[in-house]
Amino acid sequence: MYLSLIVGVYSLVFLLLFCLALFFFILLRRIIVQQVEKKFQKIYRMIEEEVLITLNSGSPQKAISIAENFGQHPKVLIQTLINYAENVKGQARENLGVIFEAALKKKCLKDLRSWWISKRLRAIRLFVLFARPEDSPLLIDLMKDKPLIRLAVIQALSRLPNYRNISYIFDAFVKDPIPQAHAYINIMYGLGSRIESFVGEYMTKTLSYEKLALLIELAGSVPLRSLYDKVIGFSSHPEKEIRIAAARALGNLLIHEAQNDLIRLTEDEAWEVQAQAYKSLGRLKVSDSLDVLEKGLYSFNWHVRYNAGYSLAMLGIPGIKRLKAVVKGKKDRFASDMATMVLDSVLYSGEAT
Amino acid sequence: MTETLAVLFQLVTGLILIYFCLINFFYFLFLILSFTGIFHYRNKVKYLSFKEIFHLPLVKPISIIAPAYNEEHSITESVNSLLTLEYPLYEVIVVNDGSTDKTLEKLIEAFDLQKAKWVFRKSIATKPVNGIYKSLSNPKLIVIDKVNGKKADALNAGLNISHYPLFCAIDGDSVLEKDALLKMVRPFLENPEETIAAGGILRLSNGCVFEDGQIKKIGMPKNFLARLQVLEYLRAFLGGRMGLNKLKSLLIISGAFGLFRKDVTLECGGYRTETIGEDMDLIVRIKKYLYEKKTSFRICFIPDPICWTEAPESFSSLINQRNRWHRGLAETLVHNRRMIFNPAYGLTGLFAMPFYLFFELLGPVIELIGYIIFVTLLLSGHINHPFALMFFLVAVFLGCFISLMAILLEEYSLRRYPKLSDILIISLFSLLENFIYRQYLAFIRSKAFVDLLRGKKGWGEMKKIGFSKEAEQP
Numbered sequence: 042m043y044l045s046l047i048v049g050v051y052s053l054v055f056l057l058l059f060c061l062a063l064f065f066f067i068l069l070r071r072i073i074v075q076q077v078e079k080k081f082q083k084i085y086r087m088i089e090e091e092v093l094i095t096l097n098s099g100s101p102q103k104a105i106s107i108a109e110n111f112g113q114h115p116k117v118l119i120q121t122l123i124n125y126a127e128n129v130k131g132q133a134r135e136n137l138g139v140i141f142e143a144a145l146k147k148k149c150l151k152d153l154r155s156w157w158i159s160k161r162l163r164a165i166r167l168f169v170l171f172a173r174p175e176d177s178p179l180l181i182d183l184m185k186d187k188p189l190i191r192l193a194v195i196q197a198l199s200r201l202p203n204y205r206n207i208s209y210i211f212d213a214f215v216k217d218p219i220p221q222a223h224a225y226i227n228i229m230y231g232l233g234s235r236i237e238s239f240v241g242e243y244m245t246k247t248l249s250y251e252k253l254a255l256l257i258e259l260a261g262s263v264p265l266r267s268l269y270d271k272v273i274g275f276s277s278h279p280e281k282e283i284r285i286a287a288a289r290a291l292g293n294l295l296i297h298e299a300q301n302d303l304i305r306l307t308e309d310e311a312w313e314v315q316a317q318a319y320k321s322l323g324r325l326k327v328s329d330s331l332d333v334l335e336k337g338l339y340s341f342n343w344h345v346r347y348n349a350g351y352s353l354a355m356l357g358i359p360g361i362k363r364l365k366a367v368v369k370g371k372k373d374r375f376a377s378d379m380a381t382m383v384l385d386s387v388l389y390s391g392e393a394t
Numbered sequence: 395m396t397e398t399l400a401v402l403f404q405l406v407t408g409l410i411l412i413y414f415c416l417i418n419f420f421y422f423l424f425l426i427l428s429f430t431g432i433f434h435y436r437n438k439v440k441y442l443s444f445k446e447i448f449h450l451p452l453v454k455p456i457s458i459i460a461p462a463y464n465e466e467h468s469i470t471e472s473v474n475s476l477l478t479l480e481y482p483l484y485e486v487i488v489v490n491d492g493s494t495d496k497t498l499e500k501l502i503e504a505f506d507l508q509k510a511k512w513v514f515r516k517s518i519a520t521k522p523v524n525g526i527y528k529s530l531s532n533p534k535l536i537v538i539d540k541v542n543g544k545k546a547d548a549l550n551a552g553l554n555i556s557h558y559p560l561f562c563a564i565d566g567d568s569v570l571e572k573d574a575l576l577k578m579v580r581p582f583l584e585n586p587e588e589t590i591a592a593g594g595i596l597r598l599s600n601g602c603v604f605e606d607g608q609i610k611k612i613g614m615p616k617n618f619l620a621r622l623q624v625l626e627y628l629r630a631f632l633g634g635r636m637g638l639n640k641l642k643s644l645l646i647i648s649g650a651f652g653l654f655r656k657d658v659t660l661e662c663g664g665y666r667t668e669t670i671g672e673d674m675d676l677i678v679r680i681k682k683y684l685y686e687k688k689t690s691f692r693i694c695f696i697p698d699p700i701c702w703t704e705a706p707e708s709f710s711s712l713i714n715q716r717n718r719w720h721r722g723l724a725e726t727l728v729h730n731r732r733m734i735f736n737p738a739y740g741l742t743g744l745f746a747m748p749f750y751l752f753f754e755l756l757g758p759v760i761e762l763i764g765y766i767i768f769v770t771l772l773l774s775g776h777i778n779h780p781f782a783l784m785f786f787l788v789a790v791f792l793g794c795f796i797s798l799m800a801i802l803l804e805e806y807s808l809r810r811y812p813k814l815s816d817i818l819i820i821s822l823f824s825l826l827e828n829f830i831y832r833q834y835l836a837f838i839r840s841k842a843f844v845d846l847l848r849g850k851k852g853w854g855e856m857k858k859i860g861f862s863k864e865a866e867q868p
Contacts, residue, residue, distance in 0.1 A: 049784035220585035
């Protein structure tokens with residue numbers, strides 16, 4: 042009994058000390074963090090004042106003096122630059138770039154090789170904002186790093202959209218797994234029509250269905266109209282997901298000649314493709330498709346009826362007239378109900394806007 | 395006979411001791427995993443601009459479904475908060491689940507609602523819908539008025555009406571932080587194929603000040619019970635769920651704030667209306683369905699999107715809430731009992747389900763038996779008094795230590811309580827909760843078994859006070 046009592050006493054004392062230590066650690070940490078934050082805010086405000094003057098004056102000389110005066114507070118300076126660079130463009134960002142070059146670039150280059158992932162990410166973030174063409178090789182070296190770092194690098198490279206960097210982005214898109222590819226697609230989207238030739242080239246490569254579908258969607262979203270013929274080609278692809286992507290892209294490309302192919306897709310064996318084709322027809326706003334869209338209202342599938350109804354509304358007065366006719370005709374309860382709802386919602390949103 | 399009884403007694407005591415060690419081991423493990431998880435997450439979000447990577451026009455649209463039953467005090471504030479979220483494309487569907495107070499009238503008045511003709515695909519059967527309203531002042535808002543069918547039925551009705559591929563289930567009396575959806579949607583953008591559901595953090599709105607549907611001042615609740623619950627929520631979300639998430643064993647995405655893929659939810663038949671633990675039930679059924687389909691998936695817990703919700707401030711409401719939670723847990727585990735210890739369901743079957751069964755469901759009963767044995771031994775003189783006291787204090791300080799670790803996690807991750815005094819108060823309550831409150835909770839959670847066997851189905855009454863504004867603060 043005595044032994045268990047001794048063990049108990051030791052456990053209790055040990056736990057008590059541990060709890061007290063943890064409690065004081067939490068308190069002390071909070072006090073220190075608050076003090077550090079206070080100091081940080083004070084310096085931040087000082088830098089901010091100077092930065093605002095620089096942004097207004099547009100003088101690079103002033104920017105260099107900020108770098109000289111506050112170079113010994115890199116953390117605060119980095120935060121100020123990140124906060125401001127995210128909200129300014131043009132000459133103002135150039136001036137911030139001068140501060141970066143003069144005060145932080147050396148540190149960032151060192152941080153790019155740091156063991157700490159947060160330091161690497163922070164350095165890349167600054168390169169995302171202030172990258173210059175000569176920095177590309179440094180960033181490309183990091184393409185062998187962890188996926189998270191690679192994503193950040195791709196984001197940085199997208200700020201320097203020359204031929205070589207865009208190739209790197211597309212190569213990474215092909216090599217990396219599909220979750221990462223989604224992020225790359227979003228980055229590519231930001232590059233606009235510069236990626237036209239790359240998208241066309243990579244569409245012809247052997248890619249997984251998911252990646253190919255993403256590229257087709259990208260062609261539509263940007264939109265890359267010169268790829269119209271290639272997208273049309275995919276509308277007969279045996280894979281359903283590719284046909285859906287093609288139907289959506291055709292709607293986004295807004296080329297009236299796509300009408301016939303979209304009408305063909307409204308007869309597709311998969312309802313998902315049909316529904317997308319009806320939606321895209323609405324986006325094209327070609328009055329010749331009135332009959333097809335009206336037919337869609339009588340589909341067995343709810344999604345097809347829904348998209349056909351709203352697409353008719355998108356055609357303006359002629360479409361609205363067709364919807365009214367379907368409501369009055371009452372040939373089919375489901376079509377009539379859908380047309381009623383579409384008319385009702387068009388009325389509401391019209392009033393609301 | 396007496397000897398056999400003594401041996402049996404010793405055996406039970408030994409088992410309880412082993413149980414005590416095991417449960418604390420798992421809590422420590424979860425806390426350590428939470429630290430690593432939060433550390434990794436912080437690194438990821440601090441310097442990688444997801445807003446830039448996922449350009450706003452390309453993010454997936456979301457339908458927010460907020461069931462409301464007798465929420466007249468808070469509904470306007472909650473809906474206002476939902477309508478002012480930072481997200482490019484979303485709709486807000488408020489489902490008035492047959493409220494007997496003025497919830498619907500308040501909504502009609504505040505948001506200029508008009509009855510609309512609506513055709514929707516009844517993917518899931520629900521109680522009859524009396525009417526669907528659209529707001530003339532805010533096109534994002536849709537209100538469904540339906541016959542009362544409980545929360546799961548209301549969510550199903552919202553699912554039927556919703557337009558978008560993702561839906562966010564939230565409580566009608568909760569307030570989301572402005573960027574909560576943007577943070578929640580991140581895993582769905584990073585890995586759209588595999589991510590099925592994501593959950594955020596729930597925080598207590600008691601003691602906080604709200605203005606225009608947004609939190610203005612964060613503070614500690616004045617109410618004693620609510621203060622105890624602040625600590626419980628910190629432990630449960632930052633310690634428990636984050637740790638379980640790292641072990642890929644998360645079985646609950648809180649019904650008060652969760653984002654789900656609509657197609658998978660519909661394939662699983664939506665929310666099951668026969669249970670009162672519909673949030674956990676949905677996740678378990680989704681996991682079961684995807685394991686059986688042999689599809690890889692992930693369910694995530696994200697430590698920074700915050701939803702503010704009201705905690706019960708009276709004993710009767712607290713009893714009802716905890717009783718309901720425990721019955722819901724029991725119903726879900728019983729309904730999906732085939733998964734327990736079944737290797738076909740991966741980590742969920744081999745670790746998560748047994749963990750929830752032995753430590754969450756049976757935990758309070760074992761704890762209660764432990765207390766009874768302890769008191770019996772103490773009164774009958776079969777235990778050394780100093781040792782008894784020592785053991786009790788060890789248990790108290792162990793509990794305290796785990797709570798302090800959860801507070802440290804809060805300090806490290808979000809640090810939402812601005813005053814130092816708030817930390818002192820929560821720390822004090824980490825000690826106080828071990829006396830009476832913890833034992834009382836074990837008792838009411840154990841009583842849930844009796845209610846379950848009796849066939850109790852109701853939710854029980856929850857008194858709500860609504861969100862306080864600056865002027866109402868003392």
